Amino acid sequence: MRLTVLGSGAGLPSKERKTQSIILDLIPEINAYFLIDVGEALQHQLLHTNIKSRKINHIFITHLHGDHIYGLPGFLSSRAFQGGENQPLHIYGPKGIEEWLEVTFQISGTHLNYPFYVHEIHDGMTLSVEGYQVDVRLLDHPIDSYLFVFKEPDKEGSLDADKLKEVGIRPGPIYAEIKESNTFEHDGITYNTSEFLGPVTPGKKIAIHGDTRLIKDSEYKRLIENSDVVIHEATFLDNESEKAHEFGHSEIHEVMELFKSLNIDTTIFTHISNRYDENFLNNIKQKLPEQTYIAEDFFSFQVK
Protein backbone atom coordinates (compact mmCIF):
# COMPACT_ATOMS: atom_id res chain seq x y z
CA MET A 1 0.00 0.00 0.00
CA ARG A 2 1.43 3.32 -1.12
CA LEU A 3 0.06 6.84 -0.98
CA THR A 4 1.05 9.40 -3.60
CA VAL A 5 -0.03 13.03 -3.63
CA LEU A 6 -0.37 13.95 -7.31
CA GLY A 7 -1.65 17.46 -6.67
CA SER A 8 -0.61 19.17 -3.44
CA GLY A 9 -1.86 22.70 -4.05
CA ALA A 10 -4.80 24.65 -2.64
CA GLY A 11 -7.47 26.53 -4.62
CA LEU A 12 -5.06 28.11 -7.09
CA PRO A 13 -2.44 25.94 -8.76
CA SER A 14 1.13 27.16 -8.97
CA LYS A 15 3.97 26.20 -11.28
CA GLU A 16 5.04 23.61 -8.70
CA ARG A 17 1.69 22.39 -7.40
CA LYS A 18 -1.41 21.14 -9.16
CA THR A 19 -4.72 21.12 -7.28
CA GLN A 20 -5.73 18.19 -5.12
CA SER A 21 -5.47 14.56 -6.22
CA ILE A 22 -4.29 11.65 -4.08
CA ILE A 23 -3.65 8.07 -5.16
CA LEU A 24 -3.90 5.07 -2.84
CA ASP A 25 -1.94 2.34 -4.60
CA LEU A 26 -3.51 -1.02 -3.76
CA ILE A 27 -1.99 -2.92 -6.68
CA PRO A 28 -0.25 -5.50 -4.43
CA GLU A 29 -3.44 -6.00 -2.42
CA ILE A 30 -6.32 -5.86 -4.94
CA ASN A 31 -4.70 -4.92 -8.28
CA ALA A 32 -6.40 -1.50 -8.30
CA TYR A 33 -5.94 2.12 -7.29
CA PHE A 34 -8.26 4.29 -5.25
CA LEU A 35 -8.19 7.94 -6.33
CA ILE A 36 -9.22 10.61 -3.84
CA ASP A 37 -10.21 13.92 -5.48
CA VAL A 38 -9.46 14.84 -9.07
CA GLY A 39 -8.00 18.32 -9.42
CA GLU A 40 -7.55 19.82 -12.87
CA ALA A 41 -4.67 18.23 -14.80
CA LEU A 42 -4.78 14.93 -12.90
CA GLN A 43 -4.64 13.15 -16.25
CA HIS A 44 -1.47 15.12 -17.05
CA GLN A 45 0.10 14.24 -13.70
CA LEU A 46 -0.59 10.54 -14.34
CA LEU A 47 1.51 10.74 -17.51
CA HIS A 48 4.54 11.24 -15.24
CA THR A 49 3.86 8.07 -13.24
CA ASN A 50 3.50 4.40 -14.10
CA ILE A 51 -0.14 4.38 -12.99
CA LYS A 52 -2.53 2.93 -15.57
CA SER A 53 -5.77 4.90 -15.61
CA ARG A 54 -7.75 1.75 -16.39
CA LYS A 55 -6.69 0.39 -12.98
CA ILE A 56 -8.25 3.34 -11.18
CA ASN A 57 -11.63 1.78 -10.51
CA HIS A 58 -12.81 3.72 -7.47
CA ILE A 59 -12.82 7.49 -7.11
CA PHE A 60 -13.70 9.24 -3.86
CA ILE A 61 -14.61 12.93 -3.97
CA THR A 62 -14.27 14.81 -0.68
CA HIS A 63 -16.23 17.86 -1.85
CA LEU A 64 -17.32 19.69 -4.96
CA HIS A 65 -15.11 22.78 -4.97
CA GLY A 66 -13.50 23.13 -8.36
CA ASP A 67 -9.94 22.47 -7.21
CA HIS A 68 -11.05 18.95 -6.21
CA ILE A 69 -13.15 17.96 -9.22
CA TYR A 70 -12.28 19.88 -12.39
CA GLY A 71 -9.96 17.12 -13.57
CA LEU A 72 -12.69 14.50 -13.42
CA PRO A 73 -14.34 14.89 -16.86
CA GLY A 74 -10.97 14.86 -18.65
CA PHE A 75 -9.72 11.87 -16.70
CA LEU A 76 -12.92 9.88 -17.30
CA SER A 77 -12.92 10.70 -21.02
CA SER A 78 -9.26 9.85 -21.58
CA ARG A 79 -9.51 6.63 -19.56
CA ALA A 80 -11.83 5.32 -22.30
CA PHE A 81 -8.93 5.50 -24.78
CA GLN A 82 -6.27 4.20 -22.42
CA GLY A 83 -7.34 0.60 -22.06
CA GLY A 84 -10.31 1.44 -19.88
CA GLU A 85 -12.85 -0.15 -22.17
CA ASN A 86 -15.27 -2.31 -20.17
CA GLN A 87 -13.37 -1.59 -16.93
CA PRO A 88 -16.10 -0.49 -14.50
CA LEU A 89 -15.54 2.62 -12.45
CA HIS A 90 -17.25 3.78 -9.27
CA ILE A 91 -17.41 7.34 -8.03
CA TYR A 92 -18.34 8.13 -4.43
CA GLY A 93 -19.10 11.77 -3.79
CA PRO A 94 -21.54 14.40 -2.53
CA LYS A 95 -24.90 15.10 -4.12
CA GLY A 96 -24.52 17.03 -7.37
CA ILE A 97 -21.66 15.19 -8.98
CA GLU A 98 -23.84 12.83 -10.98
CA GLU A 99 -25.90 15.68 -12.43
CA TRP A 100 -22.71 17.59 -13.27
CA LEU A 101 -21.15 14.64 -15.07
CA GLU A 102 -24.37 13.97 -16.96
CA VAL A 103 -24.58 17.55 -18.22
CA THR A 104 -20.85 17.64 -18.96
CA PHE A 105 -20.94 14.48 -21.03
CA GLN A 106 -24.16 15.44 -22.74
CA ILE A 107 -22.92 18.83 -23.94
CA SER A 108 -19.49 17.51 -24.91
CA GLY A 109 -20.93 14.52 -26.79
CA THR A 110 -18.96 12.10 -24.61
CA HIS A 111 -19.93 8.42 -24.50
CA LEU A 112 -17.80 6.37 -22.15
CA ASN A 113 -17.08 2.82 -23.26
CA TYR A 114 -17.11 1.45 -19.71
CA PRO A 115 -19.83 1.22 -17.09
CA PHE A 116 -19.61 3.88 -14.44
CA TYR A 117 -21.62 4.28 -11.28
CA VAL A 118 -22.03 7.31 -9.04
CA HIS A 119 -22.73 6.68 -5.36
CA GLU A 120 -23.96 9.60 -3.31
CA ILE A 121 -22.28 9.86 0.08
CA HIS A 122 -23.61 11.28 3.33
CA ASP A 123 -22.43 11.79 6.86
CA GLY A 124 -22.00 8.66 8.95
CA MET A 125 -22.26 6.08 6.20
CA THR A 126 -19.85 3.19 5.82
CA LEU A 127 -18.97 1.96 2.36
CA SER A 128 -17.62 -1.47 1.56
CA VAL A 129 -15.26 -1.24 -1.42
CA GLU A 130 -13.25 -4.24 -2.60
CA GLY A 131 -13.07 -5.54 0.96
CA TYR A 132 -12.09 -2.17 2.41
CA GLN A 133 -14.34 -0.51 4.95
CA VAL A 134 -14.64 3.21 4.19
CA ASP A 135 -16.13 5.40 6.88
CA VAL A 136 -17.54 8.70 5.67
CA ARG A 137 -17.75 11.68 8.00
CA LEU A 138 -18.93 15.24 7.31
CA LEU A 139 -16.31 17.87 8.10
CA ASP A 140 -16.66 21.66 8.55
CA HIS A 141 -16.33 23.72 5.36
CA PRO A 142 -18.53 26.24 3.50
CA ILE A 143 -19.88 23.38 1.37
CA ASP A 144 -20.30 19.75 2.42
CA SER A 145 -16.81 18.29 2.68
CA TYR A 146 -16.02 14.77 3.82
CA LEU A 147 -13.40 12.66 5.53
CA PHE A 148 -12.80 9.14 4.22
CA VAL A 149 -11.30 6.57 6.58
CA PHE A 150 -10.10 3.51 4.69
CA LYS A 151 -9.72 0.35 6.74
CA GLU A 152 -7.96 -2.58 5.14
CA PRO A 153 -9.33 -6.00 6.16
CA ASP A 154 -7.38 -7.64 8.99
CA LYS A 155 -5.12 -10.44 7.84
CA GLU A 156 -5.83 -13.77 9.50
CA GLY A 157 -2.89 -15.40 11.30
CA SER A 158 -1.12 -18.25 9.54
CA LEU A 159 -1.40 -21.85 10.69
CA ASP A 160 1.11 -22.75 13.37
CA ALA A 161 2.75 -25.91 11.99
CA ASP A 162 4.58 -26.65 15.23
CA LYS A 163 1.37 -26.68 17.24
CA LEU A 164 -0.31 -28.93 14.67
CA LYS A 165 2.60 -31.34 14.78
CA GLU A 166 2.30 -31.44 18.59
CA VAL A 167 -1.18 -32.93 18.23
CA GLY A 168 0.11 -35.29 15.54
CA ILE A 169 -0.90 -33.59 12.29
CA ARG A 170 1.84 -33.47 9.69
CA PRO A 171 2.02 -30.87 6.89
CA GLY A 172 -0.05 -31.71 3.80
CA PRO A 173 -3.26 -30.80 1.98
CA ILE A 174 -5.04 -31.24 5.30
CA TYR A 175 -3.60 -27.85 6.41
CA ALA A 176 -5.64 -26.02 3.77
CA GLU A 177 -8.78 -27.87 4.86
CA ILE A 178 -8.15 -26.97 8.48
CA LYS A 179 -7.67 -23.30 7.65
CA GLU A 180 -11.00 -23.18 5.86
CA SER A 181 -13.00 -24.65 8.76
CA ASN A 182 -13.72 -23.29 12.22
CA THR A 183 -13.16 -26.72 13.83
CA PHE A 184 -11.50 -29.96 12.80
CA GLU A 185 -11.21 -33.51 14.13
CA HIS A 186 -8.11 -35.61 14.60
CA ASP A 187 -7.89 -38.97 16.39
CA GLY A 188 -11.45 -38.46 17.65
CA ILE A 189 -10.71 -35.10 19.24
CA THR A 190 -12.35 -31.87 18.01
CA TYR A 191 -10.12 -28.81 17.89
CA ASN A 192 -10.91 -25.11 17.28
CA THR A 193 -8.89 -23.89 14.30
CA SER A 194 -8.40 -20.51 16.00
CA GLU A 195 -6.17 -22.15 18.60
CA PHE A 196 -3.72 -23.10 15.85
CA LEU A 197 -3.52 -19.70 14.17
CA GLY A 198 -0.82 -17.09 14.70
CA PRO A 199 -1.78 -13.53 15.61
CA VAL A 200 -4.05 -11.51 13.35
CA THR A 201 -2.30 -8.68 11.47
CA PRO A 202 -4.55 -5.65 11.73
CA GLY A 203 -5.36 -3.97 8.42
CA LYS A 204 -3.95 -0.53 7.75
CA LYS A 205 -6.07 2.52 8.50
CA ILE A 206 -5.75 5.59 6.30
CA ALA A 207 -7.71 8.80 6.90
CA ILE A 208 -7.96 11.35 4.10
CA HIS A 209 -9.61 14.72 4.74
CA GLY A 210 -11.40 17.11 2.47
CA ASP A 211 -10.96 20.81 3.17
CA THR A 212 -12.07 21.61 6.70
CA ARG A 213 -11.80 23.73 9.78
CA LEU A 214 -10.16 21.82 12.63
CA ILE A 215 -12.56 19.25 14.10
CA LYS A 216 -12.29 18.20 17.71
CA ASP A 217 -15.33 16.18 18.72
CA SER A 218 -14.86 12.75 20.26
CA GLU A 219 -16.60 10.88 17.45
CA TYR A 220 -14.14 12.40 14.98
CA LYS A 221 -11.19 11.58 17.20
CA ARG A 222 -12.36 7.99 17.49
CA LEU A 223 -12.56 7.73 13.70
CA ILE A 224 -9.00 8.82 13.03
CA GLU A 225 -7.16 7.66 16.16
CA ASN A 226 -4.63 4.87 15.66
CA SER A 227 -4.43 5.60 11.94
CA ASP A 228 -1.34 4.48 10.09
CA VAL A 229 -1.53 7.60 7.93
CA VAL A 230 -3.67 10.72 8.13
CA ILE A 231 -3.74 13.21 5.28
CA HIS A 232 -4.98 16.61 6.43
CA GLU A 233 -5.20 19.98 4.75
CA ALA A 234 -2.90 22.82 5.82
CA THR A 235 -4.07 25.80 3.82
CA PHE A 236 -2.57 27.99 6.57
CA LEU A 237 0.96 27.36 7.83
CA ASP A 238 1.70 30.55 9.68
CA ASN A 239 -0.20 30.52 12.97
CA GLU A 240 -3.16 32.33 11.42
CA SER A 241 -5.76 30.02 12.96
CA GLU A 242 -8.45 32.67 13.02
CA LYS A 243 -8.06 33.41 9.34
CA ALA A 244 -8.05 29.68 8.61
CA HIS A 245 -11.37 29.30 10.40
CA GLU A 246 -12.84 32.32 8.66
CA PHE A 247 -12.25 30.69 5.28
CA GLY A 248 -13.21 27.17 6.37
CA HIS A 249 -9.66 25.84 6.51
CA SER A 250 -7.07 24.65 9.04
CA GLU A 251 -3.75 25.85 10.37
CA ILE A 252 -0.99 23.28 10.55
CA HIS A 253 0.11 23.83 14.17
CA GLU A 254 -3.39 23.43 15.59
CA VAL A 255 -3.79 20.18 13.66
CA MET A 256 -0.47 18.83 14.95
CA GLU A 257 -1.44 19.77 18.49
CA LEU A 258 -4.69 17.81 18.22
CA PHE A 259 -3.04 14.79 16.62
CA LYS A 260 -0.49 14.44 19.46
CA SER A 261 -3.00 12.52 21.58
CA LEU A 262 -4.45 10.35 18.82
CA ASN A 263 -1.66 7.81 18.26
CA ILE A 264 -1.33 8.58 14.59
CA ASP A 265 1.71 6.97 13.04
CA THR A 266 2.27 9.30 10.09
CA THR A 267 0.75 12.67 9.19
CA ILE A 268 0.90 14.16 5.70
CA PHE A 269 -0.14 17.76 5.17
CA THR A 270 -1.33 18.89 1.77
CA HIS A 271 -3.53 21.59 0.11
CA ILE A 272 -0.63 24.05 0.31
CA SER A 273 -1.39 27.62 -0.69
CA ASN A 274 0.49 29.22 -3.59
CA ARG A 275 1.32 32.21 -1.36
CA TYR A 276 4.07 30.30 0.46
CA ASP A 277 7.45 30.25 -1.23
CA GLU A 278 9.97 27.40 -1.01
CA ASN A 279 12.08 29.15 1.63
CA PHE A 280 9.11 29.55 3.91
CA LEU A 281 8.08 25.93 3.36
CA ASN A 282 11.59 24.62 4.01
CA ASN A 283 11.69 26.53 7.25
CA ILE A 284 8.42 24.93 8.38
CA LYS A 285 9.52 21.49 7.22
CA GLN A 286 12.67 21.62 9.31
CA LYS A 287 10.60 22.04 12.46
CA LEU A 288 8.14 19.23 11.83
CA PRO A 289 8.08 16.32 14.28
CA GLU A 290 9.09 12.84 13.09
CA GLN A 291 6.74 11.05 10.72
CA THR A 292 5.15 14.34 9.72
CA TYR A 293 5.42 15.64 6.18
CA ILE A 294 4.36 18.53 3.98
CA ALA A 295 3.56 17.08 0.57
CA GLU A 296 4.71 18.34 -2.76
CA ASP A 297 3.45 17.01 -6.08
CA PHE A 298 4.49 13.34 -6.46
CA PHE A 299 5.28 13.01 -2.75
CA SER A 300 4.98 9.28 -2.15
CA PHE A 301 4.80 7.28 1.06
CA GLN A 302 4.99 3.52 1.51
CA VAL A 303 2.57 2.45 4.25
CA LYS A 304 4.37 -0.25 6.23
Place this chain on the structure above:
Amino acid sequence: MRLTVLGSGAGLPSKERKTQSIILDLIPEINAYFLIDVGEALQHQLLHTNIKSRKINHIFITHLHGDHIYGLPGFLSSRAFQGGENQPLHIYGPKGIEEWLEVTFQISGTHLNYPFYVHEIHDGMTLSVEGYQVDVRLLDHPIDSYLFVFKEPDKEGSLDADKLKEVGIRPGPIYAEIKESNTFEHDGITYNTSEFLGPVTPGKKIAIHGDTRLIKDSEYKRLIENSDVVIHEATFLDNESEKAHEFGHSEIHEVMELFKSLNIDTTIFTHISNRYDENFLNNIKQKLPEQTYIAEDFFSFQVK
Protein backbone atom coordinates in the same frame (compact mmCIF):
# COMPACT_ATOMS: atom_id res chain seq x y z
CA MET B 1 -0.41 40.96 -32.76
CA ARG B 2 1.05 37.63 -31.70
CA LEU B 3 -0.37 34.12 -31.77
CA THR B 4 0.69 31.56 -29.17
CA VAL B 5 -0.42 27.94 -29.09
CA LEU B 6 -0.65 27.03 -25.40
CA GLY B 7 -1.99 23.54 -26.00
CA SER B 8 -1.07 21.81 -29.25
CA GLY B 9 -2.36 18.29 -28.58
CA ALA B 10 -5.35 16.38 -29.88
CA GLY B 11 -7.97 14.53 -27.81
CA LEU B 12 -5.48 12.93 -25.44
CA PRO B 13 -2.79 15.07 -23.86
CA SER B 14 0.80 13.81 -23.79
CA LYS B 15 3.72 14.75 -21.58
CA GLU B 16 4.71 17.33 -24.20
CA ARG B 17 1.32 18.57 -25.38
CA LYS B 18 -1.69 19.85 -23.51
CA THR B 19 -5.07 19.90 -25.26
CA GLN B 20 -6.12 22.84 -27.39
CA SER B 21 -5.79 26.47 -26.31
CA ILE B 22 -4.65 29.35 -28.50
CA ILE B 23 -3.94 32.94 -27.44
CA LEU B 24 -4.24 35.93 -29.76
CA ASP B 25 -2.18 38.66 -28.08
CA LEU B 26 -3.75 42.04 -28.87
CA ILE B 27 -2.10 43.93 -26.02
CA PRO B 28 -0.42 46.48 -28.32
CA GLU B 29 -3.68 46.99 -30.22
CA ILE B 30 -6.45 46.90 -27.61
CA ASN B 31 -4.73 45.95 -24.32
CA ALA B 32 -6.46 42.55 -24.23
CA TYR B 33 -6.08 38.91 -25.24
CA PHE B 34 -8.50 36.76 -27.18
CA LEU B 35 -8.43 33.11 -26.11
CA ILE B 36 -9.57 30.46 -28.56
CA ASP B 37 -10.53 27.16 -26.87
CA VAL B 38 -9.68 26.23 -23.30
CA GLY B 39 -8.24 22.74 -22.99
CA GLU B 40 -7.68 21.24 -19.57
CA ALA B 41 -4.70 22.81 -17.74
CA LEU B 42 -4.85 26.09 -19.66
CA GLN B 43 -4.57 27.88 -16.32
CA HIS B 44 -1.39 25.90 -15.63
CA GLN B 45 0.07 26.75 -19.02
CA LEU B 46 -0.56 30.45 -18.38
CA LEU B 47 1.66 30.25 -15.29
CA HIS B 48 4.58 29.70 -17.66
CA THR B 49 3.87 32.89 -19.64
CA ASN B 50 3.58 36.56 -18.77
CA ILE B 51 -0.09 36.61 -19.75
CA LYS B 52 -2.37 38.08 -17.08
CA SER B 53 -5.63 36.16 -16.92
CA ARG B 54 -7.55 39.33 -16.08
CA LYS B 55 -6.60 40.66 -19.52
CA ILE B 56 -8.26 37.73 -21.25
CA ASN B 57 -11.65 39.32 -21.81
CA HIS B 58 -12.97 37.39 -24.79
CA ILE B 59 -13.02 33.62 -25.17
CA PHE B 60 -14.04 31.88 -28.38
CA ILE B 61 -14.99 28.20 -28.21
CA THR B 62 -14.78 26.30 -31.50
CA HIS B 63 -16.73 23.28 -30.25
CA LEU B 64 -17.73 21.47 -27.10
CA HIS B 65 -15.54 18.37 -27.19
CA GLY B 66 -13.82 18.01 -23.84
CA ASP B 67 -10.31 18.62 -25.14
CA HIS B 68 -11.40 22.14 -26.11
CA ILE B 69 -13.38 23.18 -23.02
CA TYR B 70 -12.41 21.24 -19.86
CA GLY B 71 -10.01 23.97 -18.78
CA LEU B 72 -12.73 26.61 -18.85
CA PRO B 73 -14.24 26.25 -15.34
CA GLY B 74 -10.82 26.25 -13.67
CA PHE B 75 -9.61 29.22 -15.67
CA LEU B 76 -12.76 31.25 -14.96
CA SER B 77 -12.64 30.43 -11.24
CA SER B 78 -8.95 31.24 -10.82
CA ARG B 79 -9.24 34.46 -12.83
CA ALA B 80 -11.44 35.79 -10.01
CA PHE B 81 -8.45 35.58 -7.64
CA GLN B 82 -5.88 36.85 -10.10
CA GLY B 83 -6.91 40.47 -10.42
CA GLY B 84 -9.98 39.68 -12.49
CA GLU B 85 -12.43 41.30 -10.10
CA ASN B 86 -14.90 43.47 -12.02
CA GLN B 87 -13.12 42.72 -15.33
CA PRO B 88 -15.96 41.66 -17.66
CA LEU B 89 -15.50 38.52 -19.73
CA HIS B 90 -17.34 37.39 -22.84
CA ILE B 91 -17.58 33.82 -24.07
CA TYR B 92 -18.65 33.05 -27.64
CA GLY B 93 -19.48 29.40 -28.22
CA PRO B 94 -21.98 26.81 -29.38
CA LYS B 95 -25.28 26.14 -27.66
CA GLY B 96 -24.81 24.21 -24.43
CA ILE B 97 -21.86 26.03 -22.93
CA GLU B 98 -23.94 28.41 -20.86
CA GLU B 99 -25.96 25.59 -19.33
CA TRP B 100 -22.79 23.63 -18.61
CA LEU B 101 -21.10 26.57 -16.86
CA GLU B 102 -24.25 27.28 -14.85
CA VAL B 103 -24.46 23.70 -13.58
CA THR B 104 -20.71 23.57 -12.98
CA PHE B 105 -20.67 26.73 -10.91
CA GLN B 106 -23.84 25.82 -9.09
CA ILE B 107 -22.60 22.39 -7.92
CA SER B 108 -19.12 23.69 -7.08
CA GLY B 109 -20.44 26.68 -5.14
CA THR B 110 -18.55 29.09 -7.40
CA HIS B 111 -19.48 32.78 -7.48
CA LEU B 112 -17.43 34.81 -9.92
CA ASN B 113 -16.64 38.36 -8.85
CA TYR B 114 -16.77 39.72 -12.40
CA PRO B 115 -19.59 39.99 -14.93
CA PHE B 116 -19.51 37.33 -17.59
CA TYR B 117 -21.63 36.92 -20.66
CA VAL B 118 -22.15 33.91 -22.89
CA HIS B 119 -22.99 34.54 -26.54
CA GLU B 120 -24.32 31.62 -28.54
CA ILE B 121 -22.77 31.34 -31.98
CA HIS B 122 -24.23 29.93 -35.17
CA ASP B 123 -23.18 29.40 -38.75
CA GLY B 124 -22.81 32.53 -40.85
CA MET B 125 -22.93 35.12 -38.11
CA THR B 126 -20.48 37.98 -37.83
CA LEU B 127 -19.47 39.21 -34.40
CA SER B 128 -18.05 42.61 -33.64
CA VAL B 129 -15.59 42.37 -30.76
CA GLU B 130 -13.51 45.35 -29.66
CA GLY B 131 -13.44 46.64 -33.22
CA TYR B 132 -12.54 43.26 -34.70
CA GLN B 133 -14.90 41.61 -37.15
CA VAL B 134 -15.22 37.90 -36.38
CA ASP B 135 -16.83 35.72 -39.01
CA VAL B 136 -18.23 32.44 -37.75
CA ARG B 137 -18.54 29.47 -40.06
CA LEU B 138 -19.73 25.92 -39.31
CA LEU B 139 -17.18 23.25 -40.19
CA ASP B 140 -17.59 19.47 -40.62
CA HIS B 141 -17.16 17.42 -37.43
CA PRO B 142 -19.32 14.92 -35.49
CA ILE B 143 -20.57 17.79 -33.32
CA ASP B 144 -20.99 21.43 -34.36
CA SER B 145 -17.50 22.84 -34.76
CA TYR B 146 -16.70 26.36 -35.94
CA LEU B 147 -14.12 28.44 -37.76
CA PHE B 148 -13.43 31.94 -36.46
CA VAL B 149 -12.00 34.48 -38.89
CA PHE B 150 -10.69 37.53 -37.05
CA LYS B 151 -10.36 40.69 -39.12
CA GLU B 152 -8.52 43.60 -37.59
CA PRO B 153 -9.88 47.03 -38.57
CA ASP B 154 -8.03 48.62 -41.45
CA LYS B 155 -5.70 51.38 -40.38
CA GLU B 156 -6.43 54.73 -42.01
CA GLY B 157 -3.54 56.29 -43.89
CA SER B 158 -1.64 59.10 -42.18
CA LEU B 159 -1.93 62.75 -43.31
CA ASP B 160 0.48 63.62 -46.09
CA ALA B 161 2.22 66.74 -44.76
CA ASP B 162 3.92 67.49 -48.07
CA LYS B 163 0.62 67.59 -49.92
CA LEU B 164 -0.91 69.83 -47.26
CA LYS B 165 2.05 72.20 -47.47
CA GLU B 166 1.57 72.35 -51.24
CA VAL B 167 -1.88 73.91 -50.69
CA GLY B 168 -0.41 76.23 -48.06
CA ILE B 169 -1.27 74.49 -44.78
CA ARG B 170 1.61 74.31 -42.31
CA PRO B 171 1.87 71.66 -39.58
CA GLY B 172 -0.03 72.48 -36.38
CA PRO B 173 -3.18 71.62 -34.42
CA ILE B 174 -5.11 72.11 -37.65
CA TYR B 175 -3.81 68.70 -38.85
CA ALA B 176 -5.76 66.88 -36.11
CA GLU B 177 -8.92 68.79 -37.04
CA ILE B 178 -8.47 67.97 -40.71
CA LYS B 179 -8.02 64.27 -39.94
CA GLU B 180 -11.28 64.16 -37.98
CA SER B 181 -13.36 65.73 -40.79
CA ASN B 182 -14.29 64.41 -44.21
CA THR B 183 -13.74 67.82 -45.79
CA PHE B 184 -11.98 71.05 -44.83
CA GLU B 185 -11.70 74.60 -46.09
CA HIS B 186 -8.60 76.69 -46.73
CA ASP B 187 -8.40 80.04 -48.46
CA GLY B 188 -12.03 79.60 -49.54
CA ILE B 189 -11.44 76.24 -51.21
CA THR B 190 -13.06 73.02 -49.94
CA TYR B 191 -10.88 69.91 -49.98
CA ASN B 192 -11.70 66.24 -49.39
CA THR B 193 -9.56 64.94 -46.54
CA SER B 194 -9.21 61.57 -48.29
CA GLU B 195 -7.08 63.23 -50.97
CA PHE B 196 -4.49 64.09 -48.33
CA LEU B 197 -4.26 60.65 -46.69
CA GLY B 198 -1.60 58.02 -47.36
CA PRO B 199 -2.63 54.49 -48.26
CA VAL B 200 -4.84 52.47 -45.91
CA THR B 201 -3.04 49.61 -44.09
CA PRO B 202 -5.32 46.60 -44.28
CA GLY B 203 -6.04 44.94 -40.92
CA LYS B 204 -4.62 41.50 -40.32
CA LYS B 205 -6.80 38.49 -41.01
CA ILE B 206 -6.42 35.41 -38.81
CA ALA B 207 -8.45 32.22 -39.33
CA ILE B 208 -8.62 29.67 -36.52
CA HIS B 209 -10.33 26.33 -37.10
CA GLY B 210 -12.07 23.97 -34.75
CA ASP B 211 -11.70 20.26 -35.45
CA THR B 212 -12.93 19.46 -38.94
CA ARG B 213 -12.82 17.34 -42.02
CA LEU B 214 -11.25 19.21 -44.93
CA ILE B 215 -13.68 21.81 -46.31
CA LYS B 216 -13.53 22.84 -49.95
CA ASP B 217 -16.58 24.90 -50.84
CA SER B 218 -16.14 28.32 -52.40
CA GLU B 219 -17.76 30.22 -49.53
CA TYR B 220 -15.22 28.66 -47.16
CA LYS B 221 -12.33 29.46 -49.48
CA ARG B 222 -13.48 33.05 -49.75
CA LEU B 223 -13.54 33.33 -45.95
CA ILE B 224 -9.96 32.20 -45.41
CA GLU B 225 -8.23 33.33 -48.62
CA ASN B 226 -5.64 36.09 -48.22
CA SER B 227 -5.32 35.37 -44.50
CA ASP B 228 -2.15 36.45 -42.77
CA VAL B 229 -2.30 33.34 -40.60
CA VAL B 230 -4.48 30.24 -40.71
CA ILE B 231 -4.46 27.76 -37.85
CA HIS B 232 -5.77 24.38 -38.96
CA GLU B 233 -5.98 21.01 -37.26
CA ALA B 234 -3.75 18.16 -38.40
CA THR B 235 -4.88 15.19 -36.35
CA PHE B 236 -3.51 12.98 -39.14
CA LEU B 237 -0.03 13.58 -40.52
CA ASP B 238 0.61 10.38 -42.39
CA ASN B 239 -1.40 10.39 -45.59
CA GLU B 240 -4.33 8.63 -43.93
CA SER B 241 -6.95 10.98 -45.37
CA GLU B 242 -9.69 8.35 -45.33
CA LYS B 243 -9.16 7.63 -41.66
CA ALA B 244 -9.07 11.36 -40.94
CA HIS B 245 -12.45 11.77 -42.62
CA GLU B 246 -13.89 8.76 -40.81
CA PHE B 247 -13.16 10.41 -37.47
CA GLY B 248 -14.13 13.93 -38.55
CA HIS B 249 -10.58 15.23 -38.83
CA SER B 250 -8.06 16.37 -41.45
CA GLU B 251 -4.82 15.13 -42.90
CA ILE B 252 -2.03 17.66 -43.20
CA HIS B 253 -1.08 17.07 -46.84
CA GLU B 254 -4.62 17.52 -48.14
CA VAL B 255 -4.92 20.78 -46.21
CA MET B 256 -1.63 22.07 -47.63
CA GLU B 257 -2.76 21.12 -51.14
CA LEU B 258 -5.96 23.14 -50.75
CA PHE B 259 -4.21 26.14 -49.21
CA LYS B 260 -1.77 26.47 -52.16
CA SER B 261 -4.33 28.41 -54.19
CA LEU B 262 -5.66 30.61 -51.37
CA ASN B 263 -2.81 33.11 -50.93
CA ILE B 264 -2.36 32.34 -47.26
CA ASP B 265 0.76 33.92 -45.82
CA THR B 266 1.40 31.59 -42.89
CA THR B 267 -0.13 28.25 -41.94
CA ILE B 268 0.15 26.77 -38.45
CA PHE B 269 -0.93 23.18 -37.87
CA THR B 270 -1.98 22.08 -34.42
CA HIS B 271 -4.15 19.41 -32.68
CA ILE B 272 -1.29 16.92 -32.98
CA SER B 273 -2.06 13.36 -31.95
CA ASN B 274 -0.08 11.76 -29.12
CA ARG B 275 0.62 8.75 -31.36
CA TYR B 276 3.32 10.63 -33.28
CA ASP B 277 6.77 10.65 -31.72
CA GLU B 278 9.29 13.46 -32.03
CA ASN B 279 11.29 11.66 -34.75
CA PHE B 280 8.24 11.30 -36.92
CA LEU B 281 7.27 14.93 -36.35
CA ASN B 282 10.76 16.20 -37.14
CA ASN B 283 10.71 14.26 -40.36
CA ILE B 284 7.43 15.89 -41.38
CA LYS B 285 8.60 19.33 -40.27
CA GLN B 286 11.69 19.16 -42.50
CA LYS B 287 9.50 18.74 -45.55
CA LEU B 288 7.08 21.60 -44.84
CA PRO B 289 6.98 24.49 -47.29
CA GLU B 290 8.07 27.95 -46.16
CA GLN B 291 5.84 29.79 -43.70
CA THR B 292 4.23 26.53 -42.63
CA TYR B 293 4.63 25.23 -39.09
CA ILE B 294 3.61 22.38 -36.85
CA ALA B 295 2.97 23.84 -33.42
CA GLU B 296 4.24 22.58 -30.13
CA ASP B 297 3.10 23.93 -26.77
CA PHE B 298 4.18 27.59 -26.44
CA PHE B 299 4.85 27.89 -30.18
CA SER B 300 4.57 31.62 -30.77
CA PHE B 301 4.29 33.61 -33.97
CA GLN B 302 4.50 37.37 -34.45
CA VAL B 303 1.99 38.46 -37.10
CA LYS B 304 3.72 41.15 -39.13
